[in-house]
Amino acid sequence: MEINGIEYTGQASKHQQEIERELFKVLDSEIGLDVVNLGLIYEVNLDDEGTCKIRLTFTSAGCPCAEEILNDLHHYLEELEFINQLDITVVWSPAWQMTRITRVGRISLGINPGR
Numbered sequence: 499m500e501i502n503g504i505e506y507t508g509q510a511s512k513h514q515q516e517i518e519r520e521l522f523k524v525l526d527s528e529i530g531l532d533v534v535n536l537g538l539i540y541e542v543n544l545d546d547e548g549t550c551k552i553r554l555t556f557t558s559a560g561c562p563c564a565e566e567i568l569n570d571l572h573h574y575l576e577e578l579e580f581i582n583q584l585d586i587t588v589v590w591s592p593a594w595q596m597t598r599i600t601r602v603g604r605i606s607l608g609i610n611p612g613r
Contacts, residue, residue: 509545523533534600535600552575
């Protein structure tokens with residue numbers, strides 16, 4: 499199930515609201531927008547044993563907020579009772595593009611929200 503550009507697979511689709519609530523707390527402090535509305539998260543998979551795998555990207559390879567974002571993902575998601583382990587994979591393909599920013603994100607950033 500894809501919501502806000504994020505593919506929720508396995509048990510993640512059952513816990514999408516709780517997971518996304520925590521993802522909204524993770525900010526790219528340089529841009530001032532959360533990772534969901536910025537379109538950085540590609541996939542969240544949760545298996546039956548509680549291993550949560552996240553595929554994400556950054557706006558650039560030299561993103562100065564990368565370490566902070568990764569730390570925050572661990573901080574917020576590992577608090578969820580159904581997540582026993584968090585595995586994060588940073589991918590560069592497909593490359594992040596501004597079109598991944600959600601309508602809400604575009605409005606927040608003052609970018610034309612039309613798509």
